[in-house]
Amino acid sequence: MTDVQTESPRESSWATVRPGGRTPWWSAASAVYAAQLSRVRVARGPLLFVATLQSIGILLLLRGVLNKPDETTTSAVVAGATVLVVAFVALNLLAQRFGALRATRALDYYAALPIPPSAVVLAAAASYGTFTVPGAVVTAVVGVAVFGLPAAHVWMVIPVVVCAGVALAGAGAVLGLAMPRAELATVAGQLGMTAVLFLGVIPPQHLPAAARVLRACVPSTLAVDALAQSLRGPLDVAAVTWRLLVTLAIGIVALTIAARLFRRAVAR
Amino acid sequence: MQATAAYEVRGVDKTYRGDDVRANAGIDLDVAPGEVFGLLGPNGAGKSTLVRQLIGLQRPDRGSIRLFGHDVLADPTIAARLVSYLAQDEPALLELPVHLAVSTTARLRGMPRRSAAAAAGDVLDELGLSPVATTPIARLSGGQRRLACVAASLAADRPVLILDEPTSGLDVTARRSVWSAVRRRRDAGATVVLVTHNVIEAEALLDRVAVLDRGRVIACDSPGRLKAAVSDDVRLDLVWRDEPPSSDPAVAALALRARVDGRRWSVRLPHADAREALGRLMSGPAMVALDDFTLATPTLEDVYLALGGRADDLERA
Numbered sequence: 174m175t176d177v178q179t180e181s182p183r184e185s186s187w188a189t190v191r192p193g194g195r196t197p198w199w200s201a202a203s204a205v206y207a208a209q210l211s212r213v214r215v216a217r218g219p220l221l222f223v224a225t226l227q228s229i230g231i232l233l234l235l236r237g238v239l240n241k242p243d244e245t246t247t248s249a250v251v252a253g254a255t256v257l258v259v260a261f262v263a264l265n266l267l268a269q270r271f272g273a274l275r276a277t278r279a280l281d282y283y284a285a286l287p288i289p290p291s292a293v294v295l296a297a298a299a300s301y302g303t304f305t306v307p308g309a310v311v312t313a314v315v316g317v318a319v320f321g322l323p324a325a326h327v328w329m330v331i332p333v334v335v336c337a338g339v340a341l342a343g344a345g346a347v348l349g350l351a352m353p354r355a356e357l358a359t360v361a362g363q364l365g366m367t368a369v370l371f372l373g374v375i376p377p378q379h380l381p382a383a384a385r386v387l388r389a390c391v392p393s394t395l396a397v398d399a400l401a402q403s404l405r406g407p408l409d410v411a412a413v414t415w416r417l418l419v420t421l422a423i424g425i426v427a428l429t430i431a432a433r434l435f436r437r438a439v440a441r
Numbered sequence: 442m443q444a445t446a447a448y449e450v451r452g453v454d455k456t457y458r459g460d461d462v463r464a465n466a467g468i469d470l471d472v473a474p475g476e477v478f479g480l481l482g483p484n485g486a487g488k489s490t491l492v493r494q495l496i497g498l499q500r501p502d503r504g505s506i507r508l509f510g511h512d513v514l515a516d517p518t519i520a521a522r523l524v525s526y527l528a529q530d531e532p533a534l535l536e537l538p539v540h541l542a543v544s545t546t547a548r549l550r551g552m553p554r555r556s557a558a559a560a561a562g563d564v565l566d567e568l569g570l571s572p573v574a575t576t577p578i579a580r581l582s583g584g585q586r587r588l589a590c591v592a593a594s595l596a597a598d599r600p601v602l603i604l605d606e607p608t609s610g611l612d613v614t615a616r617r618s619v620w621s622a623v624r625r626r627r628d629a630g631a632t633v634v635l636v637t638h639n640v641i642e643a644e645a646l647l648d649r650v651a652v653l654d655r656g657r658v659i660a661c662d663s664p665g666r667l668k669a670a671v672s673d674d675v676r677l678d679l680v681w682r683d684e685p686p687s688s689d690p691a692v693a694a695l696a697l698r699a700r701v702d703g704r705r706w707s708v709r710l711p712h713a714d715a716r717e718a719l720g721r722l723m724s725g726p727a728m729v730a731l732d733d734f735t736l737a738t739p740t741l742e743d744v745y746l747a748l749g750g751r752a753d754d755l756e757r758a
Contacts, residue, residue, distance in 0.1 A: 193522050193523075193551060194522070194551075195518065195522065196548075196549055196550065196551040200548060200551070200553075201548075201549055204545050204548035204549050204554075204557075205545070205549070207541075207545070208537055208541055208542075208545040211537065211538070211541055212536045212537055215536065215577065273532075274532070274533060277532040278528075278532075279531070279532040279533035280533075281493075281498055281528055282528070282531055282532075282533035282534065283533065283549075284498055284521075285496050285497075285498060285520075285521055285524070285526040285528075286521055286546070286549045286550060287518060287521040287522045287549075287550065287551065288521075288549050439498065
Protein backbone atom coordinates (compact mmCIF):
# COMPACT_ATOMS: atom_id res chain seq x y z
CA MET A 174 0.00 0.00 0.00
CA THR A 175 2.97 2.29 0.03
CA ASP A 176 6.26 2.62 -1.71
CA VAL A 177 8.17 3.42 1.46
CA GLN A 178 9.28 0.14 2.87
CA THR A 179 6.36 -0.54 5.17
CA GLU A 180 4.07 -3.51 5.44
CA SER A 181 0.32 -3.19 5.64
CA PRO A 182 -1.00 -4.26 9.03
CA ARG A 183 -3.79 -6.43 7.62
CA GLU A 184 -2.50 -7.58 4.28
CA SER A 185 0.65 -9.04 5.75
CA SER A 186 1.55 -9.36 9.37
CA TRP A 187 0.78 -6.21 11.29
CA ALA A 188 2.96 -7.53 14.09
CA THR A 189 6.02 -6.96 11.94
CA VAL A 190 5.36 -3.47 10.63
CA ARG A 191 8.69 -1.74 10.19
CA PRO A 192 9.13 1.95 9.54
CA GLY A 193 10.48 2.89 6.14
CA GLY A 194 13.57 5.01 5.81
CA ARG A 195 13.67 8.76 5.70
CA THR A 196 12.87 10.41 2.40
CA PRO A 197 16.26 11.00 0.72
CA TRP A 198 17.62 14.49 1.34
CA TRP A 199 17.75 15.41 -2.32
CA SER A 200 14.17 14.23 -3.03
CA ALA A 201 12.85 16.14 -0.04
CA ALA A 202 14.76 19.29 -0.97
CA SER A 203 13.65 19.18 -4.60
CA ALA A 204 9.99 18.68 -3.61
CA VAL A 205 10.09 21.60 -1.17
CA TYR A 206 11.99 23.73 -3.70
CA ALA A 207 9.46 23.12 -6.48
CA ALA A 208 6.49 23.77 -4.21
CA GLN A 209 7.98 26.90 -2.67
CA LEU A 210 9.06 28.32 -6.02
CA SER A 211 5.54 27.83 -7.36
CA ARG A 212 4.07 29.45 -4.25
CA VAL A 213 6.48 32.37 -4.35
CA ARG A 214 5.87 32.99 -8.05
CA VAL A 215 2.13 33.22 -7.52
CA ALA A 216 2.01 34.92 -4.15
CA ARG A 217 5.09 37.14 -4.26
CA GLY A 218 5.40 38.04 -7.96
CA PRO A 219 4.18 41.60 -7.46
CA LEU A 220 6.70 42.07 -4.66
CA LEU A 221 9.59 41.13 -6.94
CA PHE A 222 8.32 43.77 -9.36
CA VAL A 223 8.29 46.30 -6.50
CA ALA A 224 11.78 45.25 -5.39
CA THR A 225 13.15 45.65 -8.92
CA LEU A 226 11.39 48.97 -9.42
CA GLN A 227 12.73 50.19 -6.08
CA SER A 228 16.31 49.37 -7.03
CA ILE A 229 15.98 50.90 -10.50
CA GLY A 230 14.46 53.98 -8.85
CA ILE A 231 17.50 54.26 -6.58
CA LEU A 232 19.81 53.96 -9.60
CA LEU A 233 17.96 56.72 -11.46
CA LEU A 234 17.90 58.91 -8.36
CA LEU A 235 21.63 58.58 -7.81
CA ARG A 236 22.28 59.14 -11.53
CA GLY A 237 20.57 62.50 -11.13
CA VAL A 238 22.27 63.38 -7.85
CA LEU A 239 25.85 62.29 -8.52
CA ASN A 240 27.95 64.86 -10.39
CA LYS A 241 30.34 63.17 -12.80
CA PRO A 242 30.88 60.09 -10.64
CA ASP A 243 33.93 57.91 -11.20
CA GLU A 244 33.65 54.31 -12.29
CA THR A 245 34.44 53.01 -8.80
CA THR A 246 31.44 54.84 -7.41
CA THR A 247 29.01 53.94 -10.19
CA SER A 248 29.97 50.27 -10.23
CA ALA A 249 29.48 50.13 -6.45
CA VAL A 250 26.05 51.77 -6.76
CA VAL A 251 24.93 49.36 -9.50
CA ALA A 252 26.24 46.34 -7.60
CA GLY A 253 24.59 47.48 -4.37
CA ALA A 254 21.25 48.13 -6.03
CA THR A 255 21.39 44.73 -7.73
CA VAL A 256 22.05 42.87 -4.48
CA LEU A 257 19.32 44.95 -2.82
CA VAL A 258 16.76 43.10 -4.98
CA VAL A 259 18.10 39.84 -3.55
CA ALA A 260 17.92 41.23 -0.02
CA PHE A 261 14.33 42.37 -0.48
CA VAL A 262 13.19 38.85 -1.32
CA ALA A 263 15.71 36.42 0.13
CA LEU A 264 16.29 38.19 3.42
CA ASN A 265 13.16 40.24 4.08
CA LEU A 266 10.44 38.01 2.64
CA LEU A 267 12.05 34.77 3.80
CA ALA A 268 12.39 36.10 7.35
CA GLN A 269 8.69 36.95 7.23
CA ARG A 270 7.85 33.53 5.80
CA PHE A 271 9.71 31.55 8.45
CA GLY A 272 8.42 33.85 11.18
CA ALA A 273 4.86 33.19 10.03
CA LEU A 274 5.45 29.44 9.68
CA ARG A 275 6.77 29.32 13.22
CA ALA A 276 4.00 31.46 14.69
CA THR A 277 1.20 29.44 13.07
CA ARG A 278 2.75 26.07 13.95
CA ALA A 279 3.03 25.38 10.22
CA LEU A 280 6.49 23.91 10.80
CA ASP A 281 4.65 20.92 12.30
CA TYR A 282 3.65 19.98 8.77
CA TYR A 283 7.30 19.37 7.93
CA ALA A 284 8.14 17.95 11.35
CA ALA A 285 5.52 15.23 10.90
CA LEU A 286 7.14 14.10 7.65
CA PRO A 287 10.20 11.87 7.36
CA ILE A 288 12.45 14.60 6.00
CA PRO A 289 15.59 16.34 7.31
CA PRO A 290 15.05 19.95 8.51
CA SER A 291 18.11 21.09 6.55
CA ALA A 292 16.37 20.05 3.31
CA VAL A 293 13.38 22.26 4.13
CA VAL A 294 15.49 25.26 5.11
CA LEU A 295 17.89 25.02 2.18
CA ALA A 296 15.14 24.40 -0.38
CA ALA A 297 13.04 27.31 0.87
CA ALA A 298 16.11 29.57 0.81
CA ALA A 299 17.03 28.36 -2.68
CA SER A 300 13.52 28.98 -3.99
CA TYR A 301 13.52 32.55 -2.70
CA GLY A 302 17.05 33.07 -4.03
CA THR A 303 16.17 31.71 -7.49
CA PHE A 304 13.07 33.85 -7.58
CA THR A 305 15.17 37.00 -7.37
CA VAL A 306 17.32 36.25 -10.45
CA PRO A 307 15.15 38.00 -13.08
CA GLY A 308 14.80 41.17 -10.99
CA ALA A 309 18.51 41.28 -10.18
CA VAL A 310 19.49 40.78 -13.82
CA VAL A 311 17.14 43.54 -15.00
CA THR A 312 18.48 45.89 -12.33
CA ALA A 313 22.12 45.18 -13.26
CA VAL A 314 21.48 45.65 -16.97
CA VAL A 315 19.57 48.90 -16.40
CA GLY A 316 22.31 50.11 -14.03
CA VAL A 317 25.07 49.38 -16.52
CA ALA A 318 23.12 51.27 -19.21
CA VAL A 319 22.24 54.23 -17.00
CA PHE A 320 25.81 54.77 -15.76
CA GLY A 321 27.51 53.81 -19.00
CA LEU A 322 29.55 51.00 -17.49
CA PRO A 323 31.18 48.33 -19.68
CA ALA A 324 28.74 45.48 -20.22
CA ALA A 325 31.37 42.80 -20.85
CA HIS A 326 31.14 41.23 -17.40
CA VAL A 327 27.50 41.89 -16.59
CA TRP A 328 26.99 38.08 -16.69
CA MET A 329 28.78 38.03 -13.34
CA VAL A 330 25.46 39.05 -11.87
CA ILE A 331 24.36 35.37 -12.01
CA PRO A 332 27.05 33.88 -9.71
CA VAL A 333 26.85 36.97 -7.52
CA VAL A 334 23.08 36.58 -7.11
CA VAL A 335 23.48 32.88 -6.34
CA CYS A 336 26.09 33.47 -3.64
CA ALA A 337 24.44 36.58 -2.21
CA GLY A 338 21.13 34.72 -2.36
CA VAL A 339 22.51 31.87 -0.25
CA ALA A 340 24.01 34.30 2.29
CA LEU A 341 20.98 36.57 2.54
CA ALA A 342 18.45 33.74 2.49
CA GLY A 343 20.45 32.08 5.25
CA ALA A 344 20.34 35.29 7.26
CA GLY A 345 16.61 35.65 6.53
CA ALA A 346 15.92 32.09 7.65
CA VAL A 347 17.89 32.64 10.87
CA LEU A 348 16.01 35.87 11.62
CA GLY A 349 12.63 34.29 10.87
CA LEU A 350 13.25 31.21 12.99
CA ALA A 351 15.05 32.93 15.87
CA MET A 352 12.47 35.62 16.58
CA PRO A 353 9.88 34.67 19.19
CA ARG A 354 7.04 36.40 17.34
CA ALA A 355 6.11 36.77 13.67
CA GLU A 356 5.97 40.57 13.93
CA LEU A 357 9.51 40.66 15.27
CA ALA A 358 10.66 38.47 12.39
CA THR A 359 9.09 40.95 9.98
CA VAL A 360 10.81 43.90 11.69
CA ALA A 361 14.15 42.07 11.76
CA GLY A 362 13.85 41.19 8.06
CA GLN A 363 13.10 44.79 7.14
CA LEU A 364 15.93 46.13 9.27
CA GLY A 365 18.25 43.65 7.57
CA MET A 366 17.11 44.83 4.17
CA THR A 367 17.60 48.46 5.23
CA ALA A 368 21.17 47.61 6.25
CA VAL A 369 21.80 46.12 2.81
CA LEU A 370 20.30 49.23 1.25
CA PHE A 371 22.41 51.80 3.10
CA LEU A 372 25.59 49.83 3.53
CA GLY A 373 25.43 48.13 0.14
CA VAL A 374 24.28 50.84 -2.25
CA ILE A 375 26.34 53.72 -0.84
CA PRO A 376 29.92 53.22 -2.08
CA PRO A 377 32.26 52.28 0.79
CA GLN A 378 34.57 55.21 0.13
CA HIS A 379 31.63 57.54 0.90
CA LEU A 380 30.85 55.88 4.23
CA PRO A 381 32.26 57.02 7.61
CA ALA A 382 34.72 54.64 9.26
CA ALA A 383 32.19 53.26 11.76
CA ALA A 384 29.71 52.50 9.00
CA ARG A 385 32.44 50.71 7.07
CA VAL A 386 32.85 48.33 10.01
CA LEU A 387 29.11 47.69 9.97
CA ARG A 388 29.27 47.19 6.21
CA ALA A 389 31.81 44.42 6.70
CA CYS A 390 29.29 42.60 8.91
CA VAL A 391 26.56 42.45 6.25
CA PRO A 392 26.61 38.93 4.74
CA SER A 393 26.30 40.17 1.15
CA THR A 394 29.06 42.81 1.26
CA LEU A 395 31.72 40.69 -0.42
CA ALA A 396 29.26 39.74 -3.17
CA VAL A 397 28.54 43.45 -3.78
CA ASP A 398 32.26 44.13 -3.98
CA ALA A 399 32.77 41.21 -6.36
CA LEU A 400 30.06 42.49 -8.71
CA ALA A 401 31.33 46.08 -8.49
CA GLN A 402 34.84 44.97 -9.33
CA SER A 403 33.56 42.90 -12.28
CA LEU A 404 31.50 45.76 -13.68
CA ARG A 405 34.26 48.35 -13.76
CA GLY A 406 37.09 46.69 -15.50
CA PRO A 407 39.13 43.66 -16.31
CA LEU A 408 37.93 40.65 -14.35
CA ASP A 409 40.21 39.70 -11.46
CA VAL A 410 39.10 36.07 -11.37
CA ALA A 411 40.99 35.15 -8.21
CA ALA A 412 39.73 38.11 -6.17
CA VAL A 413 36.15 37.71 -7.35
CA THR A 414 36.16 33.95 -6.78
CA TRP A 415 37.58 34.40 -3.29
CA ARG A 416 34.89 36.95 -2.38
CA LEU A 417 32.11 34.77 -3.71
CA LEU A 418 33.42 31.67 -1.93
CA VAL A 419 33.54 33.55 1.37
CA THR A 420 29.98 34.79 0.77
CA LEU A 421 28.90 31.23 0.02
CA ALA A 422 30.58 30.00 3.20
CA ILE A 423 28.77 32.65 5.24
CA GLY A 424 25.52 31.47 3.67
CA ILE A 425 26.23 27.82 4.48
CA VAL A 426 26.97 28.69 8.10
CA ALA A 427 23.75 30.73 8.30
CA LEU A 428 21.70 27.91 6.76
CA THR A 429 23.24 25.41 9.20
CA ILE A 430 22.23 27.65 12.09
CA ALA A 431 18.76 28.03 10.55
CA ALA A 432 18.37 24.24 10.29
CA ARG A 433 19.22 23.95 14.01
CA LEU A 434 16.73 26.69 14.85
CA PHE A 435 14.12 24.86 12.76
CA ARG A 436 14.73 21.66 14.73
CA ARG A 437 14.49 23.60 17.99
CA ALA A 438 11.28 25.33 16.88
CA VAL A 439 9.46 22.04 16.25
CA ALA A 440 10.81 20.20 19.32
CA ARG A 441 8.48 21.30 22.11
CA MET B 442 9.64 -6.28 16.07
CA GLN B 443 6.71 -8.13 17.64
CA ALA B 444 3.85 -5.97 18.90
CA THR B 445 0.26 -6.66 19.84
CA ALA B 446 -0.97 -3.09 19.32
CA ALA B 447 -0.50 -0.44 16.69
CA TYR B 448 -0.28 2.14 19.47
CA GLU B 449 0.41 1.33 23.09
CA VAL B 450 0.08 4.37 25.35
CA ARG B 451 0.89 4.04 29.02
CA GLY B 452 0.57 6.61 31.80
CA VAL B 453 0.97 9.66 29.57
CA ASP B 454 0.95 12.95 31.49
CA LYS B 455 1.36 16.36 29.90
CA THR B 456 1.15 19.78 31.52
CA TYR B 457 1.93 22.92 29.56
CA ARG B 458 4.40 25.34 31.05
CA GLY B 459 2.65 28.05 33.06
CA ASP B 460 -0.57 26.06 33.15
CA ASP B 461 -1.81 24.36 36.31
CA VAL B 462 -4.25 22.08 34.49
CA ARG B 463 -2.92 18.82 33.13
CA ALA B 464 -3.72 18.57 29.41
CA ASN B 465 -3.29 14.79 29.64
CA ALA B 466 -3.49 12.96 32.94
CA GLY B 467 -2.41 9.35 33.11
CA ILE B 468 -3.65 8.28 29.67
CA ASP B 469 -3.59 4.52 28.98
CA LEU B 470 -4.70 3.34 25.54
CA ASP B 471 -4.24 0.47 23.11
CA VAL B 472 -5.08 0.98 19.45
CA ALA B 473 -5.43 -2.32 17.63
CA PRO B 474 -3.94 -2.72 14.15
CA GLY B 475 -6.48 -2.19 11.38
CA GLU B 476 -9.16 -0.46 13.45
CA VAL B 477 -10.65 3.01 13.30
CA PHE B 478 -10.04 4.28 16.79
CA GLY B 479 -11.64 7.50 17.93
CA LEU B 480 -10.74 10.14 20.47
CA LEU B 481 -14.01 11.81 21.38
CA GLY B 482 -14.41 14.74 23.70
CA PRO B 483 -15.22 18.42 23.87
CA ASN B 484 -12.79 21.22 23.07
CA GLY B 485 -10.02 21.33 25.65
CA ALA B 486 -10.39 17.66 26.60
CA GLY B 487 -6.76 16.98 25.66
CA LYS B 488 -7.34 15.16 22.36
CA SER B 489 -4.99 17.22 20.19
CA THR B 490 -2.30 17.25 22.88
CA LEU B 491 -2.43 13.46 22.97
CA VAL B 492 -2.28 13.25 19.18
CA ARG B 493 0.75 15.53 19.00
CA GLN B 494 2.51 13.19 21.40
CA LEU B 495 1.48 10.15 19.35
CA ILE B 496 3.30 11.57 16.35
CA GLY B 497 6.32 12.77 18.27
CA LEU B 498 5.67 16.51 17.96
CA GLN B 499 5.51 16.83 21.74
CA ARG B 500 7.10 14.87 24.55
CA PRO B 501 4.96 13.77 27.47
CA ASP B 502 6.14 14.72 30.95
CA ARG B 503 5.72 11.07 31.96
CA GLY B 504 4.67 7.82 30.35
CA SER B 505 5.48 5.80 27.27
CA ILE B 506 4.20 5.59 23.70
CA ARG B 507 4.98 2.65 21.45
CA LEU B 508 4.06 2.44 17.78
CA PHE B 509 4.08 -1.14 16.46
CA GLY B 510 6.49 -1.85 19.30
CA HIS B 511 8.84 1.05 18.50
CA ASP B 512 9.45 3.60 21.23
CA VAL B 513 8.22 6.95 19.86
CA LEU B 514 9.86 8.92 22.66
CA ALA B 515 13.27 7.37 22.06
CA ASP B 516 13.03 8.06 18.32
CA PRO B 517 10.30 10.56 17.32
CA THR B 518 11.15 10.06 13.63
CA ILE B 519 9.57 6.59 13.86
CA ALA B 520 6.12 8.21 13.80
CA ALA B 521 7.01 10.39 10.81
CA ARG B 522 8.01 7.25 8.92
CA LEU B 523 4.85 5.28 9.73
CA VAL B 524 2.09 7.85 10.20
CA SER B 525 0.16 10.22 7.96
CA TYR B 526 -0.95 13.13 10.10
CA LEU B 527 -3.65 15.72 9.50
CA ALA B 528 -3.42 18.65 11.91
CA GLN B 529 -6.39 20.83 12.82
CA ASP B 530 -5.17 23.26 10.19
CA GLU B 531 -2.32 23.17 7.70
CA PRO B 532 -1.10 26.74 7.11
CA ALA B 533 2.05 25.46 5.37
CA LEU B 534 -0.07 24.31 2.41
CA LEU B 535 -2.44 27.24 2.05
CA GLU B 536 -0.77 29.09 -0.80
CA LEU B 537 -0.16 25.99 -2.92
CA PRO B 538 -2.51 24.79 -5.65
CA VAL B 539 -4.44 21.73 -4.44
CA HIS B 540 -2.76 19.16 -6.69
CA LEU B 541 0.71 20.50 -5.94
CA ALA B 542 0.03 20.46 -2.19
CA VAL B 543 -1.06 16.83 -2.30
CA SER B 544 1.69 15.64 -4.65
CA THR B 545 4.36 17.52 -2.69
CA THR B 546 3.18 15.84 0.52
CA ALA B 547 3.34 12.46 -1.21
CA ARG B 548 6.87 13.18 -2.43
CA LEU B 549 7.93 14.23 1.04
CA ARG B 550 6.61 10.88 2.28
CA GLY B 551 9.03 9.20 -0.11
CA MET B 552 7.11 8.69 -3.36
CA PRO B 553 8.87 9.34 -6.67
CA ARG B 554 7.66 12.45 -8.49
CA ARG B 555 5.49 10.68 -11.13
CA SER B 556 3.92 8.27 -8.66
CA ALA B 557 3.21 11.19 -6.34
CA ALA B 558 1.47 13.13 -9.11
CA ALA B 559 -0.63 10.08 -10.01
CA ALA B 560 -1.48 9.39 -6.37
CA ALA B 561 -2.49 13.03 -5.89
CA GLY B 562 -4.82 12.78 -8.89
CA ASP B 563 -6.42 9.65 -7.47
CA VAL B 564 -7.01 11.20 -4.05
CA LEU B 565 -8.48 14.36 -5.58
CA ASP B 566 -10.86 12.21 -7.66
CA GLU B 567 -11.79 10.22 -4.57
CA LEU B 568 -12.68 13.36 -2.61
CA GLY B 569 -14.28 15.22 -5.52
CA LEU B 570 -11.59 17.90 -5.62
CA SER B 571 -10.43 17.44 -9.23
CA PRO B 572 -12.30 20.52 -10.50
CA VAL B 573 -10.25 22.72 -8.16
CA ALA B 574 -6.94 20.89 -8.61
CA THR B 575 -5.11 23.97 -9.89
CA THR B 576 -6.66 26.45 -7.47
CA PRO B 577 -4.55 27.63 -4.53
CA ILE B 578 -5.97 26.18 -1.33
CA ALA B 579 -6.28 29.64 0.24
CA ARG B 580 -8.77 30.65 -2.46
CA LEU B 581 -11.15 27.75 -1.76
CA SER B 582 -14.16 27.84 0.52
CA GLY B 583 -13.57 26.77 4.12
CA GLY B 584 -14.97 23.28 3.53
CA GLN B 585 -13.00 22.68 0.33
CA ARG B 586 -9.88 23.98 2.05
CA ARG B 587 -10.28 21.40 4.80
CA LEU B 588 -10.99 18.70 2.23
CA ALA B 589 -7.76 19.60 0.38
CA CYS B 590 -5.80 19.18 3.62
CA VAL B 591 -7.48 15.81 4.16
CA ALA B 592 -6.41 14.87 0.62
CA ALA B 593 -2.80 15.77 1.47
CA SER B 594 -2.94 13.56 4.54
CA LEU B 595 -4.27 10.63 2.50
CA ALA B 596 -1.55 10.88 -0.16
CA ALA B 597 1.06 8.10 -0.10
CA ASP B 598 -0.73 5.48 1.98
CA ARG B 599 0.80 4.81 5.37
CA PRO B 600 0.12 2.02 7.86
CA VAL B 601 -1.29 4.57 10.32
CA LEU B 602 -3.49 7.61 9.71
CA ILE B 603 -3.99 10.19 12.45
CA LEU B 604 -6.68 12.66 11.54
CA ASP B 605 -7.42 15.57 13.88
CA GLU B 606 -11.02 16.63 13.23
CA PRO B 607 -10.91 15.84 9.50
CA THR B 608 -14.53 16.78 8.81
CA SER B 609 -14.60 20.01 10.78
CA GLY B 610 -16.42 22.61 8.67
CA LEU B 611 -17.38 20.15 5.91
CA ASP B 612 -20.87 19.86 4.45
CA VAL B 613 -22.71 16.54 4.63
CA THR B 614 -21.60 15.33 1.18
CA ALA B 615 -17.94 16.11 1.76
CA ARG B 616 -18.13 14.60 5.25
CA ARG B 617 -19.47 11.35 3.82
CA SER B 618 -16.76 11.25 1.17
CA VAL B 619 -14.11 11.57 3.91
CA TRP B 620 -15.79 8.81 5.92
CA SER B 621 -15.76 6.58 2.83
CA ALA B 622 -12.10 7.34 2.19
CA VAL B 623 -11.25 6.45 5.79
CA ARG B 624 -13.21 3.19 5.58
CA ARG B 625 -11.45 2.25 2.33
CA ARG B 626 -8.08 2.69 3.98
CA ARG B 627 -9.18 0.74 7.03
CA ASP B 628 -10.35 -2.05 4.73
CA ALA B 629 -6.94 -1.98 3.02
CA GLY B 630 -5.29 -2.59 6.37
CA ALA B 631 -4.50 0.86 7.71
CA THR B 632 -4.95 1.76 11.36
CA VAL B 633 -6.80 5.04 11.82
CA VAL B 634 -6.82 7.28 14.87
CA LEU B 635 -9.51 9.89 14.42
CA VAL B 636 -10.07 12.88 16.68
CA THR B 637 -13.59 14.21 16.74
CA HIS B 638 -16.07 16.02 18.89
CA ASN B 639 -18.87 15.05 16.55
CA VAL B 640 -21.09 12.34 18.01
CA ILE B 641 -22.61 11.33 14.67
CA GLU B 642 -19.17 10.93 13.12
CA ALA B 643 -18.06 8.83 16.07
CA GLU B 644 -21.05 6.51 15.76
CA ALA B 645 -20.81 6.24 11.98
CA LEU B 646 -17.12 5.57 11.64
CA LEU B 647 -15.40 4.29 14.74
CA ASP B 648 -14.68 0.69 15.68
CA ARG B 649 -13.69 1.78 19.18
CA VAL B 650 -13.67 5.11 20.92
CA ALA B 651 -11.91 6.62 23.91
CA VAL B 652 -13.98 9.33 25.54
CA LEU B 653 -11.78 12.10 26.95
CA ASP B 654 -12.73 14.70 29.48
CA ARG B 655 -10.38 17.14 31.24
CA GLY B 656 -7.32 15.22 30.06
CA ARG B 657 -8.50 11.80 31.21
CA VAL B 658 -9.92 8.79 29.40
CA ILE B 659 -13.31 8.33 31.07
CA ALA B 660 -14.40 5.41 28.87
CA CYS B 661 -12.96 3.27 26.10
CA ASP B 662 -14.88 0.64 24.14
CA SER B 663 -16.88 0.13 20.96
CA PRO B 664 -19.69 2.68 20.47
CA GLY B 665 -22.23 -0.16 20.70
CA ARG B 666 -20.96 -1.45 24.05
CA LEU B 667 -20.63 2.04 25.47
CA LYS B 668 -24.23 2.78 24.52
CA ALA B 669 -25.36 -0.55 25.99
CA ALA B 670 -24.09 0.72 29.34
CA VAL B 671 -26.84 3.32 29.33
CA SER B 672 -29.40 1.24 27.43
CA ASP B 673 -31.88 1.35 30.30
CA ASP B 674 -32.43 4.99 29.46
CA VAL B 675 -34.03 6.81 26.58
CA ARG B 676 -33.66 10.42 25.58
CA LEU B 677 -36.73 12.60 25.41
CA ASP B 678 -36.24 15.65 23.21
CA LEU B 679 -38.81 18.44 23.38
CA VAL B 680 -38.99 21.48 21.10
CA TRP B 681 -41.21 24.28 22.37
CA ARG B 682 -43.07 26.69 20.12
CA ASP B 683 -42.27 29.56 22.48
CA GLU B 684 -41.59 29.81 26.21
CA PRO B 685 -42.30 26.45 27.89
CA PRO B 686 -45.29 26.54 30.29
CA SER B 687 -43.31 26.23 33.51
CA SER B 688 -46.46 26.42 35.61
CA ASP B 689 -47.39 22.93 34.35
CA PRO B 690 -46.12 20.47 37.03
CA ALA B 691 -45.04 17.98 34.34
CA VAL B 692 -42.92 20.64 32.66
CA ALA B 693 -41.56 21.90 35.97
CA ALA B 694 -40.47 18.37 36.88
CA LEU B 695 -38.64 17.92 33.60
CA ALA B 696 -37.06 21.36 33.80
CA LEU B 697 -34.96 20.20 36.75
CA ARG B 698 -33.28 17.48 34.66
CA ALA B 699 -33.36 18.98 31.17
CA ARG B 700 -30.39 20.15 29.18
CA VAL B 701 -31.65 23.36 27.58
CA ASP B 702 -30.48 24.51 24.17
CA GLY B 703 -32.68 27.45 23.17
CA ARG B 704 -36.21 26.13 22.69
CA ARG B 705 -34.94 22.57 22.74
CA TRP B 706 -34.94 20.49 25.90
CA SER B 707 -33.21 17.14 26.15
CA VAL B 708 -33.82 14.79 29.09
CA ARG B 709 -32.40 11.32 29.68
CA LEU B 710 -34.81 9.13 31.61
CA PRO B 711 -35.45 5.47 32.38
CA HIS B 712 -37.95 3.94 29.93
CA ALA B 713 -40.88 3.92 32.35
CA ASP B 714 -40.28 7.47 33.55
CA ALA B 715 -40.03 8.72 29.98
CA ARG B 716 -43.35 7.09 29.04
CA GLU B 717 -45.00 8.59 32.10
CA ALA B 718 -43.55 12.06 31.51
CA LEU B 719 -44.65 12.00 27.89
CA GLY B 720 -48.15 10.90 28.91
CA ARG B 721 -48.45 13.77 31.37
CA LEU B 722 -47.23 16.25 28.78
CA MET B 723 -49.70 14.99 26.17
CA SER B 724 -52.64 15.20 28.52
CA GLY B 725 -51.88 18.61 30.02
CA PRO B 726 -51.62 22.24 28.86
CA ALA B 727 -48.02 21.67 27.75
CA MET B 728 -49.30 19.79 24.70
CA VAL B 729 -50.29 22.96 22.86
CA ALA B 730 -46.95 24.59 23.64
CA LEU B 731 -44.98 21.75 22.08
CA ASP B 732 -43.70 22.12 18.53
CA ASP B 733 -42.13 18.66 18.34
CA PHE B 734 -40.95 15.79 20.50
CA THR B 735 -38.91 12.60 19.99
CA LEU B 736 -38.00 9.59 22.05
CA ALA B 737 -34.65 8.17 21.05
CA THR B 738 -32.29 5.41 22.11
CA PRO B 739 -29.04 6.62 23.73
CA THR B 740 -26.21 8.08 21.65
CA LEU B 741 -22.54 8.47 22.48
CA GLU B 742 -23.47 11.91 23.72
CA ASP B 743 -25.68 10.28 26.35
CA VAL B 744 -22.81 7.99 27.26
CA TYR B 745 -20.57 11.01 27.62
CA LEU B 746 -23.08 12.81 29.82
CA ALA B 747 -23.74 9.70 31.90
CA LEU B 748 -19.99 9.48 32.54
CA GLY B 749 -19.98 13.01 33.92
CA GLY B 750 -18.95 14.91 30.80
CA ARG B 751 -19.90 18.50 30.24
CA ALA B 752 -23.08 19.00 28.29
CA ASP B 753 -22.30 21.86 25.96
CA ASP B 754 -19.29 21.04 23.88
CA LEU B 755 -20.06 17.99 21.79
CA GLU B 756 -21.25 18.55 18.26
CA ARG B 757 -24.44 16.86 17.11
CA ALA B 758 -24.72 18.01 13.48
